[in-house]
Amino acid sequence: MKYTAIVSLLICCCFGAVAQQQKGFVSLFDGQSLNGWKQVSGSAKYSVANNMIVGETVASSPNTFLITEKEFGDFILELDIKMEDTSSNSGIQFRSHINPEGNDGKGRVYGYQFEIDPSARKWSGGVYDEARRDWLYPLSLHPQVQNAFKINDFNHVRIECKGREIRTWLNDIAVACVADSFDASGFIALQVHSINNEKQVGKKIWWKNIRIKTGSDVTLTPLPSNMYAVNNLPNTLTDYEKKNGWKLLFDGTSTQGWRGAYKSTFPQGGWLVKNGTLTVLSSEGKESANGGDIVTIDEYSAFDLSFEFKLTPGANSGVKYFVTLSENNSGSAIGLEYQVLDDSLHPDAKLGRDGNRTMASLYDLITANKQKRFIHQPGEWNTGRVVVYPNNHVEHYLNGIKVLEYDRGSQAYKDLVAISKYKVWPNFGEAKQGHILLQDHGNEVSFRSIKIKTLQ
Incomplete structure (x- = not known):
């Protein structure tokens, strides 16, 4: 075949692939x-230049x-964006809405946002x-992709x-995956964020090649495992979770897969399954005195454990792991504990050392490093997560944020145990495998969405 024929064939193949990729997309920007x-909520500037939408920051604007002007339900949205300021952030709203009474009548947009964050947080x-629930998928859940954004x-x-x-x-690069029930449709929006100082005035954001595919053409792209x-x-x-090895430890309707600690069956009282929750009932703060x-x-040995918990005011409980039940002690069974606590009202938050008995801490050993904005108060659901890797590296998360990590069995770990309440148990927390435990500490606490994936 002649060289010119080969080049012509390659060009046809490339354009054919591009055409196939673009099939079903329509432009949202002419x-x-x-x-x-249309512009809402604030007074930042939007203009058109060189086939791009240009946003520009202004002072004293939300x-x-x-x-x-249209709303969209199922879709695939693609666009290109560049930011000039690396000290601020932006976002792309989708399935979003506006409260016309917000911002003193200027309107306040709320709903899902694809974060654009060129700052050091990445x-x-x-x-x-x-303007609603804060972070649904912070990248502390997927740190491997934090360098995907290209500066300038x-x-x-x-x-x-x-x-x-939502993917x-x-x-x-695949970044986030969320299943959620709040919004099935809404508008798409380009955000110019409010600014904090004069140096940020006049900074620009550029958007181009904005296109969308809707309807029956929408197919989710497979994610890495x-x-x-x-x-x-x-x-x-x-x-996706089923395909990648996740299993429910609580199905929302029964106590299947659970038993009482030091018992062969599930407790006859003290626990209640109702409305999709597994609740330990109150016994006026008497530890393990009810169910x-x-x-x-x-x-389990190496695993990724996720669970939701809801506290009542002043409540105390815990999720323990590597529980062997070999101690045969009175009161609560022994194990490494992800603390579940109302830090504001329960006195245990002020005990121990440097707050190592507060919510999401490794109880009596390591303090959870957490911001108040990521703590949901009693009556609201929090999401806890414990990851134990095959090499015994352990991580605790609270509402998507990693709050502590340690190496089980390391010298640093042993030193912490030696100055804790657990020093009386030889090789505490170093068992090869153990049970997952939900604690009855005498206060009403509810659990749901308890799931686990074994790690190899």
């Missing part, structure tokens, strides 16, 4: 005007949004719930929404 869009591609260059964004699933991609998926649908597993602790029938 390259010349802001037709189909977050400003350029929103689509959370670009994470999913934020603007255009970044390719892809947002996929189908049914209750985000940045520069062709090592991603953690946030699932806010209680006591369920998505197809007692419950443990999984199965034992």
Whole structure:
């Protein structure tokens, strides 16, 4: 075959592939005007130049949004974005709405947001719930992709929404996966964030190649197998979670898979399954004096454990792991404990050393490093997570944020045990495997969405 024929064939193949990729997409921006869009909430500047939408920051303005006049349900949205200021952030709203009474009548946008974060935090591609629930998928859940965003260059964004699933991609790298029930449709918006100082005035953001695919053409792109998926649908597993080894430890309706600690069956009283929750009932703060602790029938060594918990005011409980039940002690069974506590009202928060008995801490050993904004108060659900890797590295998370880590069995770990209440038990917390435990500390605490994945 002649050289010119080969080149012609390659060109045809490339253009054919591009055409196939672009099939079903329609443009949301005509390259010349802001037709189909409108500005809300703030006074930042939006203009059109060189086939791009340009946003510009101004002083004394709340977050400003350029929103689509149409709303979208299931879709794949693609666009390219570049930011000039690395000290601020931006975002792309989707399935979003506006409260016209917010911001003193200027309107306040709320809903899902694809985060654009060129700062040192590097959370670009994470999913934020603007003006409502805060972070749904912070990138502490997926640190391997935190360098996907390119500074001073255009970044390719892809947002996929189908049914209750949301998937985000940045520069062709899978970033976040969320299953959620709040919004099935809404508008798309381009954000110019409010600014804090005069040096940020006049900083620009550029958006281009904004296009969308809707309807029956929407198919979710397969994800890599090592991603953690946030699932806010209680006591369920998505197809992606099932495919990648997650299993429910509580099905929302029964106590299957659990028994009382030091018992052969589930406690006859003290625990209640109702409305999709597993609740330990109050006994006026008397530890293990009612139903007692419950443990999984199965034992685990390396695992990724996720659970939701809801406290009543002043409540105390815990989720323990590597529980062997070999101590045969009175009161609560012994094990490494992810503390579940109302830090504001329960006195245990002020005991121990340097706050190592507060929520999400490794009880009496390591203090959870957490910000108040990521603590949900009694009556609200919190998401806890414990990851134990095959090499015995352990991590605690609270509402998606990693709050501590340590190496089980290391000298540093042994030194902490030696000055704790656990020093009386030889080789505390170093068993090869053990049960997962939910603690009865005498206060009403509810659990749901308890799931686990074994790690190899």
